[in-house]
Amino acid sequence: MRARRETPRETGEITLVGAGLAGSLLAIFLARRGYRLTLIERRLDPRKPSTATAAGRSINLALANRGIAALEEVGVMESVRSELIPMAGRMLHDEEGRLRLIPYGNKPHEVIYSVSRAGLNTLLLNAAESTGRVSIRFGETVCGVDFADRQVRFVSAEDPERQTQATPYDVLIGTDGSASAVRAAILERTGGRLDEEPLGHGYKELSIPAGDGGRFRMEKNALHIWPRGEYMLIALPNVDGSFTVTLFLPNQGDESFQALTTTEAVYALFERRFADAIPLMPRLGEDFFENPTGHLETIRCEPWSFEDHALVLGDAAHAIVPFHGQGMNAAFEDCSAFDQCLGDPDRPWNEVFSEFERRRRPNTDAIADMALENYIEMRSTVREPKFQLKKDLSFRLEERHPGRFIPRYSMVMFHTIPYGEAKRRGAIQEEILEELTSRAASLDEVDLVRADRLIAKRLETIR
Numbered sequence: 001m002r003a004r005r006e007t008p009r010e011t012g013e014i015t016l017v018g019a020g021l022a023g024s025l026l027a028i029f030l031a032r033r034g035y036r037l038t039l040i041e042r043r044l045d046p047r048k049p050s051t052a053t054a055a056g057r058s059i060n061l062a063l064a065n066r067g068i069a070a071l072e073e074v075g076v077m078e079s080v081r082s083e084l085i086p087m088a089g090r091m092l093h094d095e096e097g098r099l100r101l102i103p104y105g106n107k108p109h110e111v112i113y114s115v116s117r118a119g120l121n122t123l124l125l126n127a128a129e130s131t132g133r134v135s136i137r138f139g140e141t142v143c144g145v146d147f148a149d150r151q152v153r154f155v156s157a158e159d160p161e162r163q164t165q166a167t168p169y170d171v172l173i174g175t176d177g178s179a180s181a182v183r184a185a186i187l188e189r190t191g192g193r194l195d196e197e198p199l200g201h202g203y204k205e206l207s208i209p210a211g212d213g214g215r216f217r218m219e220k221n222a223l224h225i226w227p228r229g230e231y232m233l234i235a236l237p238n239v240d241g242s243f244t245v246t247l248f249l250p251n252q253g254d255e256s257f258q259a260l261t262t263t264e265a266v267y268a269l270f271e272r273r274f275a276d277a278i279p280l281m282p283r284l285g286e287d288f289f290e291n292p293t294g295h296l297e298t299i300r301c302e303p304w305s306f307e308d309h310a311l312v313l314g315d316a317a318h319a320i321v322p323f324h325g326q327g328m329n330a331a332f333e334d335c336s337a338f339d340q341c342l343g344d345p346d347r348p349w350n351e352v353f354s355e356f357e358r359r360r361r362p363n364t365d366a367i368a369d370m371a372l373e374n375y376i377e378m379r380s381t382v383r384e385p386k387f388q389l390k391k392d393l394s395f396r397l398e399e400r401h402p403g404r405f406i407p408r409y410s411m412v413m414f415h416t417i418p419y420g421e422a423k424r425r426g427a428i429q430e431e432i433l434e435e436l437t438s439r440a441a442s443l444d445e446v447d448l449v450r451a452d453r454l455i456a457k458r459l460e461t462i463r
């Protein structure tokens, strides 16, 4: 058995499993604290031309305030900025092909940003390596943890025999995503709890290529949505003028992935429900059958750590459905929150891990719930006149009560108010909005004096 490490925390070495978005950013935070890091990553180096592919589950992502705040903390945001496309609102496509923009925020700077997953991951890997404290071992898949000997078991892509090898660790952090091997090891060792809640809907990535000379063939500065009640299509812009399109659909049923077994069936669905997208998608049939159907679920687990050995963070601890565009943002906020738990150098790892979980879990549980709710908003509620009225009224109330009434979407996307608090305040605000709009058909008919009274009574100012 390997001797238990007696090294003081501040001089320790840390092994991270997974050099995706959370792993690469966490490495930068920890290197700045003086730790030495080894990252073990299953993929081959995505920066090498021979292995460059989309580095994960979606080609582009929406980056918002929480993610930006964490990137700013470690000084990489300026390099990220040139890779971003601002999206000022949702561009709704109705079934007749009519367009309507619903702004996300109430102020010009309240936008979210489309960013390439591979581009952002590469930038973070480079920034991590440039600290001089990070070494990355690509092509190694972790398959287990031997806690008694403080060893990680892995299989190397370079080994033709695929034999299991082992490497020692001092402290282990699993940033290995929603199917985390480190999480499995922690839960097995602790007898912990894993809740996997499948959504029953999956997703398929499709594409709209750029027009001549890299021209965007739809409004560039928007997140496009074709809301169709039970399901939806969305599209986010890429810097090369293309859009990455994602079809979200039930797994089973009349209109489902299970039912789409032929190119004719795919085109029939699109002609019926997304007709204006067809001329923009010359590779619809090929994309549909060449790209995998992704699985969507919410994962909650407990505990996130084992003694002073190991912790999970990011999707490994709390994978959520993608409808609030917050999984990566939450993972980046995790990195910052974990860094804040490291302030006292004498505090042992087990206490740091427990403190992190205690602070973070109520918030990651809250964003998991809000992300599920947002699917219904995006695919359905967004089409209703009442949604628009409540949105307009929210913005009006935000102007009348700054720092007191902030639309829930804005609290999540444009502020760093803890998710749990955003959810709690959001529920109160929704009751106020419901009460004020129950008999109003337009903003002019809303009793704003009553609104002021309700807000003064029910919402305290945000500190």
Ligand SMILES: Cc1cc2nc3c(=O)[nH]c(=O)nc-3n(C[C@H](O)[C@H](O)[C@H](O)COP(=O)(O)OP(=O)(O)OC[C@H]3O[C@@H](n4cnc5c(N)ncnc54)[C@H](O)[C@@H]3O)c2cc1C
Binding pocket: 017, 018, 019, 020, 021, 022, 023, 040, 041, 042, 043, 056, 057, 058, 060, 061, 062, 063, 140, 141, 142, 143, 175, 176, 177, 178, 179, 180, 181, 203, 246, 294, 313, 314, 315, 316, 322, 324, 325, 326, 327, 328, 329, 330, 331
């Ligand atoms: C369709 C879709 C759209 C999304 N859109 C958004 C969005 O707009 N905004 C947003 O904020 N979030 C979005 N997300 C969520 C976001 O992708 C995740 O929350 C984010 O990637 C989490 O980062 P992570 O580093 O924790 O995990 P990952 O990005 O999954 O990284 C895990 C890394 O670990 C490696 N790994 C896995 N297993 C092992 C192993 N056994 N050994 C070694 N290495 C391993 C993987 O190769 C990977 O590099 C979306 C997700 C999906 C599915």
